[in-house]
Amino acid sequence: xxxxxxxxxxxxxxxxxxxxxYEIKALVDDSTRFFWAAxxxxxxxxxxxxxxxxxxxxADAPTGGRKRTVYAITTAGEQALKDWLxxxxxxxxxxxxxxxxxxxxxxxxxxEAAPILASMREHRQRTVExxxxxxxxxxxxxxxxDPFPLMVLRSGIEFNEWFAEWCERMESQxxxxxxxxxxx
Amino acid sequence: xxxxxxxxxxxxxxxxxxxxxYEIKALVDDSTRFFWAAxxxxxxxxxxxxxxxxxxxxADAPTGGRKRTVYAITTAGEQALKDWLxxxxxxxxxxxxxxxxxxxxxxxxxxEAAPILASMREHRQRTVExxxxxxxxxxxxxxxxDPFPLMVLRSGIEFNEWFAEWCERMESQxxxxxxxxxxx
DNA sequence: ACAGGCATGTAAATAGTTACATGATTCG
DNA sequence: CGAATCATGTAACTATTTACATGCCTGT
Numbered sequence: 001x002x003x004x005x006x007x008x009x010x011x012x013x014x015x016x017x018x019x020x021x022y023e024i025k026a027l028v029d030d031s032t033r034f035f036w037a038a039x040x041x042x043x044x045x046x047x048x049x050x051x052x053x054x055x056x057x058x059a060d061a062p063t064g065g066r067k068r069t070v071y072a073i074t075t076a077g078e079q080a081l082k083d084w085l086x087x088x089x090x091x092x093x094x095x096x097x098x099x100x101x102x103x104x105x106x107x108x109x110x111x112e113a114a115p116i117l118a119s120m121r122e123h124r125q126r127t128v129e130x131x132x133x134x135x136x137x138x139x140x141x142x143x144x145x146d147p148f149p150l151m152v153l154r155s156g157i158e159f160n161e162w163f164a165e166w167c168e169r170m171e172s173q174x175x176x177x178x179x180x181x182x183x184x
Numbered sequence: 185x186x187x188x189x190x191x192x193x194x195x196x197x198x199x200x201x202x203x204x205x206y207e208i209k210a211l212v213d214d215s216t217r218f219f220w221a222a223x224x225x226x227x228x229x230x231x232x233x234x235x236x237x238x239x240x241x242x243a244d245a246p247t248g249g250r251k252r253t254v255y256a257i258t259t260a261g262e263q264a265l266k267d268w269l270x271x272x273x274x275x276x277x278x279x280x281x282x283x284x285x286x287x288x289x290x291x292x293x294x295x296e297a298a299p300i301l302a303s304m305r306e307h308r309q310r311t312v313e314x315x316x317x318x319x320x321x322x323x324x325x326x327x328x329x330d331p332f333p334l335m336v337l338r339s340g341i342e343f344n345e346w347f348a349e350w351c352e353r354m355e356s357q358x359x360x361x362x363x364x365x366x367x368x
Numbered sequence: 369a370c371a372g373g374c375a376t377g378t379a380a381a382t383a384g385t386t387a388c389a390t391g392a393t394t395c396g
Numbered sequence: 397c398g399a400a401t402c403a404t405g406t407a408a409c410t411a412t413t414t415a416c417a418t419g420c421c422t423g424t
Contacts, residue, residue: 004383005281012288022403032287035280039385044405066392068403078291085292088303089281096219097189097273099336103216104196106330107262108269113332119272146290148297152283155350162346166339188411206375223413228377250420252375 003080005091006042007050011073011081014056018072021047030134031149034127034156047071055080098123114174121167128160187264189275190226191234195257195265198240202256205231214318215333218311218340231255239264282307298358305351312344 003011009032013024021043028038050056055077061070073081098120105113131153142150187195193216197208205227212222234240239261245254257265282304289297315337326334 005279005284006383008288009284012284012291015288015291020403021405022401026402032284035278035283037277037384040405041386041407042384063402064393066402081288081291085285085288085300086296089285089300089307091279091281092307093221093277093279094219095189095275095277097275099219099339100189100193100196100216101269101273103333103336104192104199104265104269105332107196107199108266112270116269116273123273123276148289149287151354152287155283155354158350159343159346162343166342170335170339190411204375205377210374221412224377225379225414226412247374248421250375 003050003055003084004046005036006038007046007055008081008084009036009038010043010046010050010071011055011077011084014071014073015078015081018059018061018070020061020068020070022068023070031153034131035152050077110174110177114171117167117171117174121164121171124160124164124167128157128164131157131160187234187239187268188230189220190222191230191239192265192268193220193222194227194230194234194255195239195261195268198255198257199262199265202243202245202254204245204252204254206252207254215337218315219336234261294358294361298355301351301355301358305348305355308344308348308351312341312348315341315344 009028010024013019013027019027021040024043024047025038025040028036028043032038047056047058051058051071055074056071057074058069058071060068062068098116101116102113102120105116135150135153135157138150138153193212194208197203197211203211205224208227208231209222209224212220212227216222231240231242235242235255239258240255241258242253242255244252246252282300285300286297286304289300319334319337319341322334322337
């Protein structure tokens, strides 16, 4: 029973209470998205596979007259989720186009390197703001007993703050070395 | 002319001097790998496509009797690389299985959450060591004129140090809340 | 002679995104 | 009534990894 990592996101998301594919997507989008995304194209087929494997169970749960299926985790599913949680994590990936551009910035004239860092910094600052906007909801949920989503959210905030600060530091370093306009 | 991001890694890697696919892979593996990886399965086909598009040019450069093709960037390729460097970066991805596990750690008994953080911390500490081992080479190259690869390498070191420290902090926080063994 | 590194490539599988199609319901 | 949101799904595409195949060269 080899599950892909996205399957575990789904198992985790239905582990507290039954959810529809649509709800799972929405949950992912305002929580794990920052370190583990999932699209409809993955969620719906995966829910079917998990149901076939007996790890989740679907049940009709229409909202008014609107058709809707919610999936609940089964005992086997819970076991699979726990087994996975007990394994040391093995996927650590980062794709940062900004760092890639910075890596090659030597091919540009000197004064064009700082703007790369500026874009990166702005992006990180915007991310911090978005995460902070989510924080109150996470605090409320943490008071309800589960502190981990909030802990993870705060790691995101701290990370993005650290990164923004790093960009700023490198920016000033570059600007100190070569002033905006070299007098000719 | 729409290039995928991996194409730019290749363009960047051949922008200083002509390189073979094998060399590009080796370079990526000890530099950009940490934020932008590439496998042979991408590099060789992509080199062909770039050659067809006129952005690089292949030339036979056997080592002794061993067949070998090195690719040099063309004027058009250099232009494409610079144009790309001038666009604000748009890909920012992270896949951290550890954070995902931590996010769902509430389904485990309390005492099983800290080990997740411990694995994460150890991984980050190992990464710091690997990056530090590369640092002297990068310093030497930076003295040769291009400071950016070193700057990027150091961002990796700092990031991993920050992350390891964060894990440590959260670990003690958890252990303070619930001592290893609750006396019964 | 053999191991390890140099060198090039492909096939198959896996992952993941994007865009599209469809249709109901709710709210202003 | 129209827009937004709820809801489910698929097809096509893009990206990426892994494993395999092949073979030469160098150093021990």
